[in-house]
Amino acid sequence: MNNAFSLPTRSTGNIMMNVMLALIPGTVLMVYWFGAGIIVNISVIMLVSVACEAFVQMLRQRPATPAILDGSMLLAAWLLGLCLPPGLPLFELIIGAASMSLLGKHVFGGLGQNPFNPAMVGYAVLLISFPKTMTAWISPTEFSQAANAWDSITQATVLDRLRDLERQGLSVYEHTLSPWPWNAINVAWLFGGLYLLARGIIRWHIPIAMLLSAAVAHGLHYWAFPQHTLPPSSMLLSGAMMLGAFFIATDPVTAPSSLKARLLYGAGIGFITVALRSFSNYPEGIAFAVLLMNCAVPLLDRCFVLETKP
Amino acid sequence: MLWLTLIGLALLCTGIGYGFSRLSASGNQSDVLVERINDCLPQTQCAQCNFPGCRPYAEAIATGQANINQCPPGGDSTIEALAEVLGVPVVALNVDYGTHKEPQVAFIDEAACIGCTLCIPPCPVDAIIGSTKLMHTVIAEDCTGCELCIEPCPVDCISLVPAKPEVSQWRYPKPARAHD
Amino acid sequence: MIKESIQDLPGGLALQTPSGAHIDSTLHAMPLQTHYYLPLVNYQRDVLQPNVSVGDKVMGGELIASGVIAPTSGTITQLTHHTWPHPSLTKVKTLTLAADGQDDFLTLPNITLCDDSAEEKLQRIERCSVHGLGGAGFNTAKKIQRVMEHNAPTLIVNAVECEPGINCDDALIQNHSVAVIEACDALCKWLNVSNALLAIEDDKTTAIEKLTQALLAQQSTMQLAPLSAIYPSGAESTLVQRLTGIQLTQGQPAAKFGVLCINVATVLAIHQAWKGLFSAQRILSVTTQDLKHSVNLQVRFGTPIDSTVQFAASVNPFIAKSLNENRASVSVGGPLSGFTQTNDSTPVMATSNALLVGAMPIKKPQSACIRCTDCATVCPVNLLPQELYSAVSAQDTDTAQRYALDNCILCGCCDLVCPANIPLTSWFQHGKDELKHQRAAEQNAVMAKARSEKHNTREQQRALDKAKADAQRRKVAAQRSQSAIDIKAALERVKNKRPSS
Numbered sequence: 005m006n007n008a009f010s011l012p013t014r015s016t017g018n019i020m021m022n023v024m025l026a027l028i029p030g031t032v033l034m035v036y037w038f039g040a041g042i043i044v045n046i047s048v049i050m051l052v053s054v055a056c057e058a059f060v061q062m063l064r065q066r067p068a069t070p071a072i073l074d075g076s077m078l079l080a081a082w083l084l085g086l087c088l089p090p091g092l093p094l095f096e097l098i099i100g101a102a103s104m105s106l107l108g109k110h111v112f113g114g115l116g117q118n119p120f121n122p123a124m125v126g127y128a129v130l131l132i133s134f135p136k137t138m139t140a141w142i143s144p145t146e147f148s149q150a151a152n153a154w155d156s157i158t159q160a161t162v163l164d165r166l167r168d169l170e171r172q173g174l175s176v177y178e179h180t181l182s183p184w185p186w187n188a189i190n191v192a193w194l195f196g197g198l199y200l201l202a203r204g205i206i207r208w209h210i211p212i213a214m215l216l217s218a219a220v221a222h223g224l225h226y227w228a229f230p231q232h233t234l235p236p237s238s239m240l241l242s243g244a245m246m247l248g249a250f251f252i253a254t255d256p257v258t259a260p261s262s263l264k265a266r267l268l269y270g271a272g273i274g275f276i277t278v279a280l281r282s283f284s285n286y287p288e289g290i291a292f293a294v295l296l297m298n299c300a301v302p303l304l305d306r307c308f309v310l311e312t313k314p
Numbered sequence: 315m316l317w318l319t320l321i322g323l324a325l326l327c328t329g330i331g332y333g334f335s336r337l338s339a340s341g342n343q344s345d346v347l348v349e350r351i352n353d354c355l356p357q358t359q360c361a362q363c364n365f366p367g368c369r370p371y372a373e374a375i376a377t378g379q380a381n382i383n384q385c386p387p388g389g390d391s392t393i394e395a396l397a398e399v400l401g402v403p404v405v406a407l408n409v410d411y412g413t414h415k416e417p418q419v420a421f422i423d424e425a426a427c428i429g430c431t432l433c434i435p436p437c438p439v440d441a442i443i444g445s446t447k448l449m450h451t452v453i454a455e456d457c458t459g460c461e462l463c464i465e466p467c468p469v470d471c472i473s474l475v476p477a478k479p480e481v482s483q484w485r486y487p488k489p490a491r492a493h494d
Numbered sequence: 495m496i497k498e499s500i501q502d503l504p505g506g507l508a509l510q511t512p513s514g515a516h517i518d519s520t521l522h523a524m525p526l527q528t529h530y531y532l533p534l535v536n537y538q539r540d541v542l543q544p545n546v547s548v549g550d551k552v553m554g555g556e557l558i559a560s561g562v563i564a565p566t567s568g569t570i571t572q573l574t575h576h577t578w579p580h581p582s583l584t585k586v587k588t589l590t591l592a593a594d595g596q597d598d599f600l601t602l603p604n605i606t607l608c609d610d611s612a613e614e615k616l617q618r619i620e621r622c623s624v625h626g627l628g629g630a631g632f633n634t635a636k637k638i639q640r641v642m643e644h645n646a647p648t649l650i651v652n653a654v655e656c657e658p659g660i661n662c663d664d665a666l667i668q669n670h671s672v673a674v675i676e677a678c679d680a681l682c683k684w685l686n687v688s689n690a691l692l693a694i695e696d697d698k699t700t701a702i703e704k705l706t707q708a709l710l711a712q713q714s715t716m717q718l719a720p721l722s723a724i725y726p727s728g729a730e731s732t733l734v735q736r737l738t739g740i741q742l743t744q745g746q747p748a749a750k751f752g753v754l755c756i757n758v759a760t761v762l763a764i765h766q767a768w769k770g771l772f773s774a775q776r777i778l779s780v781t782t783q784d785l786k787h788s789v790n791l792q793v794r795f796g797t798p799i800d801s802t803v804q805f806a807a808s809v810n811p812f813i814a815k816s817l818n819e820n821r822a823s824v825s826v827g828g829p830l831s832g833f834t835q836t837n838d839s840t841p842v843m844a845t846s847n848a849l850l851v852g853a854m855p856i857k858k859p860q861s862a863c864i865r866c867t868d869c870a871t872v873c874p875v876n877l878l879p880q881e882l883y884s885a886v887s888a889q890d891t892d893t894a895q896r897y898a899l900d901n902c903i904l905c906g907c908c909d910l911v912c913p914a915n916i917p918l919t920s921w922f923q924h925g926k927d928e929l930k931h932q933r934a935a936e937q938n939a940v941m942a943k944a945r946s947e948k949h950n951t952r953e954q955q956r957a958l959d960k961a962k963a964d965a966q967r968r969k970v971a972a973q974r975s976q977s978a979i980d981i982k983a984a985l986e987r988v989k990n991k992r993p994s995s
């Protein structure tokens with residue numbers, strides 16, 4: 005198209021670059037608290053997924069370089085890397101990366117065709133296949149209560165603290181009152197998300213709907229069973245909430261098209277996340293919430309065919 | 315809350331299932347079916363399908379006596395439409411019945427016509443007008459290009475020409491796709 | 495006099511022409527050419543039959559085919575296949591008119607607003623071949639006729655340019671503001687218009703100033719409607735929606751709702767037709783591809799584009815420079831809708847509002863849609879281009895219709911923002927065309943089916959009648975032969991009974 009009008013034209017690669025840029029602060033904080041294992045996770049997954057990408061493009065007799073350079077796979081790899089506990093065995097990382105790329109994206113026809121968020125597909129495959137390593141250090145009782153996978157990474161330290169607390173006769177739940185590294189990391193994701201909003205790369209509908217509905221659902225749950233629930237104050241800044249709201253749920257490929265549908269989609273993710281966090285046997289709520297709502301996207305798209313703008 | 319979630323999901327699945335059942339539900343009465351099949355056919359009435367017109371062919375399809383790939387004027391789009399109505403896989407046009415051509419109309423060389431009226435009865439859509447010993451002509455808008463009038467003419471003065479001038483037939487082309 | 499509170503366009507793009515763009519608003523009249531090429535086709539791609547034959551002498555204004563008039567006096571020298579300004583780049587039957595240099599026009603009597611009937615006014619519009627000069631090339635008389643079914647219609651005079659880089663309407667207003675307002679007032683009076691608006695971009699300060707002065711001088715009831723310069727403000731459906739609140743969907747014409755949305759140059763052409771002037775020319779912008787330099791020419795229909803561009807180069811050195819760099823091709827239309835045409839004797843037609851020197855730029859390589867919905871954000875008619883794209887490219891016309899392909903105005907905004915560089919608008923153009931042909935084929939099939947059914951019942955009836963008649967005849971014949979036998983027998987008996995004497 006004619007570029008005589010100086011439009012801020014973006015390219016797919018450019019969008020992905022910006023999202024990765026927004027991931028940097030949170031990632032740096034994670035590395036600071038949890039060590040270089042995070043970097044190892046991310047880089048191994050990136051390498052493997054790029055290799056898968058090249059392999060598939062070769063099979064399809066299409067040029068590999070543009071597909072890799074558009075950055076979509078690298079971004080998905082980065083997101084998956086952030087969700088895994090550091091020190092995961094190498095072969096599990098490889099399986100996670102391969103399922104993300106092949107099962108999550110290419111079986112559906114590649115970029116733009118996948119109904120499920122690839123990073124979450126990779127995560128779900130790993131969680132179901134290797135529950136032990138993926139939820140290492142979590143005791144059976146703790147398993148059902150743990151807020152999410154990320155707390156699981158910190159369990160080594162938290163468990164120690166927990167024992168101290170128990171010796172002092174305090175309740176199990178109080179340890180979660182100050183998972184301050186997590187709060188800090190979530191704030192970093194939040195800032196990344198605000199950057200994306202400001203750059204117009206994502207729109208507010210999904211994150212806001214998701215955070216609101218999670219807060220409401222959690223508030224209800226807390227009101228009903230205050231003994232068994234994290235206090236709402238820490239909920240939005242715990243675990244993968246902000247990363248999920250701004251980086252995972254907003255994946256444009258797997259989100260619905262129209263804005264009303266996006267509000268519902270975000271709200272659904274928030275609600276299911278809280279439901280899973282509160283009741284399920286799995287520690288991570290967001291991955292399954294995103295995957296479940298991905299299933300509903302075609303239906304949502306059908307319902308809101310012509311209602312693009314609010 | 316778990317129950318709420320489960321109930322929500324169940325409702326969702328029910329909705330999807332209901333939608334699909336609505337999509338596949340269709341009238342089974344045979345004449346309704348024949349009508350629906352007939353509506354997919356191009357109505358050229360050329361009998362290339364080996365039936366004396368589109369509706370007889372539709373009846374044959376409805377009773378399973380004919381395949382869906384016997385109509386050359388309809389070509390691939392008709393086969394696709396039939397496959398959808400009948401819920402059967404799409405197949406390629408059977409070239410034994412002929413090949414798909416661009417739309418055409420009959421044209422009578424009026425100078426050569428001897429006015430024998432032999433071309434009038436075979437025309438399935440009454441597109442030829444004329445009277446005994448007088449020149450005949452084809453109403454181009456009504457002619458379906460079925461070729462049935464060609465054979466009876468004793469002086470071979472009927473020919474088929476492209477239905478419309480090139481420029482009216484022109485369509486905006488399909489743009490190239492990323493990997494084509 | 496100025497309309498307040500105009501709705502925002504629900505999308506669109508602020509397409510600025512580059513800073514330091516120089517637009518020459520003088521109207522340069524092109525000198526008489528030696529040859530004019532008159533394609534025998536209208537913009538709906540219907541082929542027309544010529545009223546004249548090769549060798550005929552024609553006067554300027556003579557109808558040489560339905561809706562086509564001779565732009566000057568001369569001789570028809572050829573009937574050939576010639577290129578015409580259309581993205582199909584096909585050739586169509588074209589009459590060549592060799593000008594005799596006299597430039598004699600037929601004379602038509604004046605039509606006055608009060609004395610002549612509506613019928614006569616319409617006929618004159620038709621006779622002078624007034625067509626929409628905005629870009630679609632509709633038959634203006636037909637459009638007005640539709641509006642006349644409503645009493646007290648709304649008039650929207652559209653002076654919003656179709657695309658950046660096109661400034662023919664601006665130039666027209668700057669040079670003929672009083673005539674424009676006069677023409678608008680005349681149209682209002684004739685049609686008993688209740689609400690008359692003149693839509694123009696708010697950044698056209700000179701034009702607005704001149705219009706304001708002319709409105710005051712004429713004591714006109716027209717209202718100016720200055721619109722923020724967001725592309726595509728000039729499209730009929732968006733304009734009507736913003737100024738009247740009426741939503742035009744599925745390609746409905748505004749005339750159906752009693753709104754006459756008409757290009758400003760066309761309004762002037764109507765007024766001139768009543769004065770006996772034929773609509774055989776238009777103002778056309780010649781612009782460089784970078785949109786930095788633009789001149790406005792008065793060009794007769796049928797003028798070859800190569801002479802037009804050459805003339806533009808002779809009045810503007812920057813266009814000359816640009817032409818020197820790209821001799822081979824010229825793009826017809828603006829920077830969004832334009833298409834590349836060889837720089838040859840392809841003629842200018844009523845729909846050609848701009849020529850861009852040089853070919854259209856080649857698009858960047860495309861990749862897969864990532865459903866970023868940028869396209870939906872800018873779509874001025876609230877469509878979901880990404881969904882439309884997947885439906886149209888999968889040839890799924892049902893889904894495409896559900897996503898309202900019919901409402902797409904082919905503005906090209908979605909193309910401009912798509913990070914994957916998908917040629918969305920070309921897909922929609924293709925899809926709309928396919929849909930149109932499919933609907934026509936379906937219509938034909940319905941009619942053929944009806945006729946065939948009639949034919950079959952009639953033939954059956956005839957066969958039945960024939961069988962009945964045959965049976966009757968056989969019966970009569972049998973009776974007749976029976977009675978013959980009876981008579982014979984009786985005679986025989988009589989003969990035998992008679993005693994031999």
Ligand code: SF4
Nearest residue numbers: 358360361363368385
């Ligand atoms: S082949 Fe001819 S007669 Fe048979 S269905 Fe097709 S158009 Fe009708």
Ligand code: SF4
Nearest residue numbers: 437457458460461463
């Ligand atoms: S005119 Fe001839 S070709 Fe046309 S419909 Fe009649 S029989 Fe068929």
Ligand code: SF4
Nearest residue numbers: 427428430431433467
């Ligand atoms: S069959 Fe041929 S010669 Fe006889 S009327 Fe028809 S066109 Fe004329």
Ligand code: SF4
Nearest residue numbers: 863865866867869912
């Ligand atoms: S702008 Fe392009 S990539 Fe984005 S949703 Fe639209 S078509 Fe897809």
Ligand code: SF4
Nearest residue numbers: 873902903905906908
């Ligand atoms: S071309 Fe059609 S779909 Fe694209 S922005 Fe314009 S109106 Fe919307």
